[in-house]
Every structure is written in structure tokens, then in C-alpha cells.
Amino acid sequence: MHDDARFDTRAIHAGQEFDPTTGAVIPPVYLTSTYVQDGIGGLRGGYEYSRGGNPTRTALETQLAALEGGIRGLSFASGLAAEDALLRTALRPGDHVVIGNDVYGGTHRLIRRIFGDWGVTHSTVDTSDLDAVRGAVELGTTKVLWVETPSNPLMKISDVAALAELGQEAGLLTVVDNTFASPALQQPISLGADVVVHSTTKYLGGHSDLIGGALVFAAGQEELAEQVGFTQFAAGAVSSPFDAFLTSRAIKTLSVRMQRHSENALAIAERLAAHPGVARVFYPGLASHPGHELAARQMSGFGGMLSIELAGGGEAAHRFAESTELFQLAESLGGVESLVNHPWSMTHASVRGTDAEVPESIVRLSVGIEDVDDLLADIDAALARL
Ligand code: PLP
Numbered sequence: 001m002h003d004d005a006r007f008d009t010r011a012i013h014a015g016q017e018f019d020p021t022t023g024a025v026i027p028p029v030y031l032t033s034t035y036v037q038d039g040i041g042g043l044r045g046g047y048e049y050s051r052g053g054n055p056t057r058t059a060l061e062t063q064l065a066a067l068e069g070g071i072r073g074l075s076f077a078s079g080l081a082a083e084d085a086l087l088r089t090a091l092r093p094g095d096h097v098v099i100g101n102d103v104y105g106g107t108h109r110l111i112r113r114i115f116g117d118w119g120v121t122h123s124t125v126d127t128s129d130l131d132a133v134r135g136a137v138e139l140g141t142t143k144v145l146w147v148e149t150p151s152n153p154l155m156k157i158s159d160v161a162a163l164a165e166l167g168q169e170a171g172l173l174t175v176v177d178n179t180f181a182s183p184a185l186q187q188p189i190s191l192g193a194d195v196v197v198h199s200t201t202k203y204l205g206g207h208s209d210l211i212g213g214a215l216v217f218a219a220g221q222e223e224l225a226e227q228v229g230f231t232q233f234a235a236g237a238v239s240s241p242f243d244a245f246l247t248s249r250a251i252k253t254l255s256v257r258m259q260r261h262s263e264n265a266l267a268i269a270e271r272l273a274a275h276p277g278v279a280r281v282f283y284p285g286l287a288s289h290p291g292h293e294l295a296a297r298q299m300s301g302f303g304g305m306l307s308i309e310l311a312g313g314g315e316a317a318h319r320f321a322e323s324t325e326l327f328q329l330a331e332s333l334g335g336v337e338s339l340v341n342h343p344w345s346m347t348h349a350s351v352r353g354t355d356a357e358v359p360e361s362i363v364r365l366s367v368g369i370e371d372v373d374d375l376l377a378d379i380d381a382a383l384a385r386l
Contacts, residue, residue, distance in 0.1 A: 009186065011184075014065075027059055030050075035049070060245075061214075064198075068188075071217075074215045076213040077202060078212060079197070079202075081213050082197055082199075085231045087220070089231045095120050095142075097142070098145045100127040102152065105146070126156065127145075131238045133166060146211045149176065149177075155283060160191040160193050161298070167194070173343050174195075178196045180203075180304055184255045185299045196215070200239075200247050204254065207335055210246045211243070255363060265302065270373075275383050283306035304333075305333060307365070320386060328340070335366075335368065343358040347364070363386060
């Protein structure tokens with residue numbers, strides 16, 4: 001692969017060289033915990049024990065770094081394990097984090113409850129409001145600005161370039177959770193972010209058959225990458241070789257999946273927006289979305305996630321979420337199959353009663369890549385039951 005290979009070529013070839021022994025086009029899955037040494041310390045390729053390194057994980061980490069335009073990728077057992085390793089390495093008691101007010105509930109819970117107990121404080125703000133972020137930063141104490149864009153579940157769009165500039169001026173680390181967009185649609189490092197986080201469980205894994213997470217570091221963050229690499233090794237939340245293989249395999253079709261997710265989601269968003277039972281549709285692909293122009297600038301597609309606010313409130317939201325058939329009621333997102341979720345009672349139950357609470361009237365849809373007419377028929381049937 002040439003150094004200047006484009007995204008779709010990198011997705012298929014980065015880290016995925018054929019096996020030199022047999023010529024197998026797909027590199028083998030190294031289901032091994034340990035490696036024979038040629039005399040004490042005589043390692044072949046640097047591999048000693050699979051918590052420290054495994055060729056299948058290395059292949060995925062190379063692929064992830066190539067997709068996000070970073071200098072190093074690290075693959076973890078889950079998205080939260082990746083977040084934990086990063087924060088544990090970057091923060092010390094007394095430090096402060098500024099975090100979006102519409103992020104994945106588990107991220108907020110991690111910072112509030114786990115890091116809170118270790119003396120790390122946080123402020124929850126709307127990261128799509130630059131002045132609010134500026135006002136929340138405590139110079140010298142704020143060490144991390146945590147941005148999720150599009151956000152979960154209200155699909156707020158935050159200006160990554162402006163936030164990264166603000167972060168640089170304040171001497172803090174700007175971290176972008178790129179799970180919703182995936183690198184096929186948005187590359188935060190090219191906009192100035194220092195670290196990109198993924199729940200690879202979602203679009204990168206793409207088939208709802210694994211749990212995984214990743215970090216990718218921007219140029220200039222070599223030292224931090226090294227330190228987090230040590231945390232990964234020493235604390236041990238690595239991805240298994242088989243999960244790493246499944247993720248690498250899925251990444252090869254990421255672009256085509258994201259294109260279809262985006263097309264289907266736009267059609268569903270438009271249908272929902274036309275129904276009187278739906279008070280609001282949160283989808284950045286709609287011209288009515290407050291972040292539409294910014295999203296069109298910093299993303300190359302609007303993705304497969306959208307949320308709606310039901311005019312009938314919480315009761316209608318419960319009914320809608322339990323009425324669809326093709327859209328299966330389940331947590332998670334980003335798979336080829338469509339899912340429906342009631343954040344207030346499911347994915348975001350842990351932030352109820354906090355400043356990141358999601359209204360009960362919201363329903364979130366992860367629009368899959370099934371035939372769009374079948375998806376629309378399912379939505380129509382659920383709307384008819386409102
Ligand atoms: N970030 C986002 C945006 C998510 O939606 C999730 C999970 O839903 C996570 C992080 C956490 O990832 P995981 O569930 O793989 O630990």
C-alpha cells in the first residue's frame with residue numbers, strides 16, 4: 001500500500017498484509033497467549049505474552065491509526081476500558097474534566113463515579129456552545145475536554161476545530177469520542193483533536209457481535225501514547241485476538257456501510273419529521289437541525305443515528321419504542337441491523353437525576369442497512385399505534 005493511499009484503500013490494507021509463510025491473503029488470527037523464546041529474551045518480532053502484544057491486535061491497531069490519521073492506535077476490551085485507560089493515565093487527583101452534557105451515559109458515569117471517588121472533578125456543559133466550554137475551563141486545573149459529536153442521544157454537533165484550538169490555548173487534552181460518526185465520516189485528528197476514542201462495539205465492529213474499544217493518538221502525543229500503552233499492558237484491558245480479528249474484518253466494509261446507514265437514516269428522519277406525533281427529529285442531515293451546516297463542513301455524511309421527541313411525552317416514547325418490529329428493542333447501536341432504544345430507561349438510565357439527564361420523551365434509533373422500504377413500513381406501523 002502506498003503512503004498516500006486513500007481512506008477506503010487504507011481500511012482494507014493497513015495492517016492487513018498477507019501471511020508471508022503461506023501467502024494467505026487474510027493474516028492468521030493469533031489465538032495464543034504466549035510465544036516461544038529462542039533462548040531467554042530471544043523474542044520473535046517482539047512478542048512475549050499476549051497482554052503485552054499480539055499480532056492480530058497489532059494489525060487492528062495499525063488499521064485504526066491509519067483510518068483516524070493518528071500516530072498510534074490501541075485496542076481495548078471495551079469502549080469504557082479505553083476511556084478508563086486514557087483518563088487514568090492523563091489525570092491525577094485534583095484535576096478537572098469538562099465533559100459534554102449529552103454524552104454516552106456510561107462515560108459520564110465513569111467520570112462522575114469512578115474518577116470522582118479519586119478526587120477528579122468535572123463540569124458538564126453543552127460542548128456545541130463554545131462560550132459555555134470557555135466558561136467551564138479552569139485554567140491549570142482542567143486537564144481534559146471530552147467531546148462527543150454527534151452526541152448521544154440528542155445528536156448535537158460540536159465544532160471540533162474550534163474546541164481543539166480552545167483546548168490548545170488552555171493547555172488541555174481535547175478528546176473526541178468518534179463512535180457515532182466513525183472515521184469514514186469524520187476524522188477529528190485532522191480537525192485538531194489530540195486523542196480519538198471509539199466504542200468499536202458500534203460502527204467499527206458493525207455487526208453487533210463483539211465488545212471493543214480503541215484510542216488513536218494525534219502526532220505530538222507520542223509520550224501520552226507510550227504512557228497509555230503502558231497502562232494498557234500493566235492494567236490489562238486488552239481486546240482478545242478474536243475480537244480484534246472481527247473488528248479488522250468489519251472495518252474493511254466500513255465506508256460502504258456508513259454510506260447506506262446515512263441514506264437510510266435520512267429517509268427515516270424525513271418520514272418521522274412529517275408526522276404530527278413527532279415533536280422533533282434530531283438528525284444532523286436535516287436542514288432544520290441547528291448543527292446541520294457545521295456537520296456538513298466537518299463530516300462527509302450524517303450517519304445512521306437519529307433521535308425523536310414524541311409529542312405525547314414519556315408514555316408515547318415507551319409505546320413507540322415497544323411497537324416497532326424490524327427495529328429491535330435493544331441497547332447499543334451501529335450494527336447492520338436496526339435497533340430502537342429508550343435512553344431514559346436504557347442506555348442513559350445511569351444519568352437520570354444528574355445534569356446530563358435525557359428527557360423521557362426521547363427515542364433513539366440506530367438505522368441499519370436493511371431495505372429502506374421495509375424500515376419505513378416498520379416506522380409507519382409504529383407511528384400508527386401512537
Ligand atoms: N462511547 C459511546 C458514544 C457509546 O455509545 C458507548 C457505548 O454505548 C461507549 C462509548 C462505551 O463503549 P462500550 O459499551 O464498548 O464500553
